[in-house]
Amino acid sequence: MNRVVAVLAVVSLLLAGCVSRQDVSGAQQAPETVPLSDLAGLTLQVGDQKGGTESLLRAAGALDGLPYQIAFSTFTSGPPQIEAATAGKIDFAITGNTPPIFGAASGAKVKVVAAYDGGGNGDQVLVHQDSPITSIADLRGKRIAVGKGSSAHGHILAQLENAGLTPDDVTLIFLQPADALSAFTQRQADAWAIWDPYTAQTAAQLPVRSIGQARDVTNGYWFGVASDQALADPKRNTALADLLVRFEKAARWAQEHPDQWATSYAQAVGLSPEVARVSQSRSLRLPTELDDQVVASEQKIADLFAESGQIASPAPDFNKWVDRRYNDALRPLLIATN
The missing domain is CATH 3.40.190.10 (Periplasmic binding protein-like II)
Known part of the structure; x- marks a missing residue:
């Protein structure tokens, strides 16, 4: 409610x-x-x-x-x-x-x-440690949790473009951080584009890897x-x-x-x-x-x-x-x- x-x-x-x-x-x-x-x-x-x-x-x-x-x-x-x-x-x-x-x-x-x-160092794209995804290019056909209109939204678009992908090649799931964390934790999203302090907090709580950060990708x-x-x-x-x-x-x-x-x-x-x-x-x-x-x-x-x-x-x-x-x-x- x-x-x-x-x-x-x-x-x-x-x-x-x-x-x-x-x-x-x-x-x-x-x-x-x-x-x-x-x-x-x-x-x-x-x-x-x-x-x-x-x-x-x-x-x-x-x-x-x-x-x-x-x-x-x-x-x-x-x-x-x-x-x-x-x-x-x-x-x-x-x-x-x-x-x-x-x-x-x-x-x-x-x-x-x-x-x-x-700087952009804390704005990252996270995947689970045991995920087969090792690069942004591997996100084709995958589900990505991200806050609509957030800095992470701009970051993931730029990462996809650099990898030769478009939003049509993936499924963007628009969620605010708390709901995105839940979806990511429950494997309802294959990747999560997020910013600090949520990036650092997630890395401390879950076994995750970063496959991209915003530095030198966006401003x-x-x-x-x-x-x-x-x-x-x-x-x-x-x-x-x-x-x-x-x-x-x-x-x-x-x-x-x-x-x-x-x-x-x-x-x-x-x-x-x-x-x-x-x-x-x-x-x-x-x-x-x-x-x-x-x-x-x-x-x-x-x-x-x-x-x-x-x-x-x-x-x-x-x-x-x-x-x-x-x-x-x-x-x-x-x-x-x-």
């Missing part, structure tokens, strides 16, 4: 929030910022996945002295975050590289406002995504600028204190210390420039989705879902380079 209610809630958000692509005109003029002292009564609604954003900010002390309030909401993956932002339920979230593309394809009322290099980026509604509001726009800088500082702290961060992350989200260490050692989101190269790499993924029939063709012009208003403020604290 709970699952049915959750599905209906997501569908209602999607129906309420989607517009046609023609309604999207790209980045809008940013409103004037306001003094931080004017934000005392503001609550910023922030989406989170597996506690990754909130736990990092708290561990680094980046929420100390916050001039506004933040209410964190937990989501299973990026696509529901995009839907919630479009519906005005959240102001901001950090997602993988594919949810913004699916959002653009449906005319989502959001903009990408920040970029993070996740490995994560993105800070804000709702158009929040970007148009002077107070929320100001708070978002402050939050993005705080996240950058927190990411730098985590990079400089990996053991302390892994311990804190494990405690915050209920992972074993070893799983947290493995996950964060290879999948820490490092702030990088939201530049033309990043946007072009996203357009390439969007084109792949359209060519493979996973979204409507032609692919959306991804640049229309990008707003670089915070670039100047974020540039001094960037960690990764494109």
Whole structure:
């Protein structure tokens, strides 16, 4: 029953929030910022996945002295975050590289406002240790569990293309992580395309092998995504600028204190210390420039989705879902380079 209610809630958000692509005109003029002292009564609604954003900010002390309030909401993956932002339920979230593309394809009322290099090492395609599958090419005719519109969805499409396969050559079973784990464990799926910390957690719990990872296959980026509604509001726009800088500082702290961060992350989200260490050692989101190269790499993924029939063709012009208003403020604290 709970699952049915959750599905209906997501569908209602999607129906309420989607517009046609023609309604999207790209980045809008940013409103004037306001003094931080004017934000005392503001609550910023922030989406989170597996506690990754909130736990990092708290561990680094980046929420100390916050001039506004933040209410964190937990989501299973990026696509529901995009839907919630479009519906005005959240102001901001950090997602993988594919949810913004699916959002653009449906005319989502959001903009990408920040970029993070996740490397792609933790975004993998898993099979059971005793499986006869040894390569992506062996997936022909097989069942692959994957979250629709997730970074893993983009990853598996790119892997299939590199192996000379198309989605028609396999059976994609669209499931959220918990249900995908169950299907994979019960051998109802032959492979599972998934991301950290689920990759590391599964490897610690089951005898599995990886037959592919996203590094050098897709761009490995994560993105800070804000709702158009929040970007148009002077107070929320100001708070978002402050939050993005705080996240950058927190990411730098985590990079400089990996053991302390892994311990804190494990405690915050209920992972074993070893799983947290493995996950964060290879999948820490490092702030990088939201530049033309990043946007072009996203357009390439969007084109792949359209060519493979996973979204409507032609692919959306991804640049229309990008707003670089915070670039100047974020540039001094960037960690990764494109």
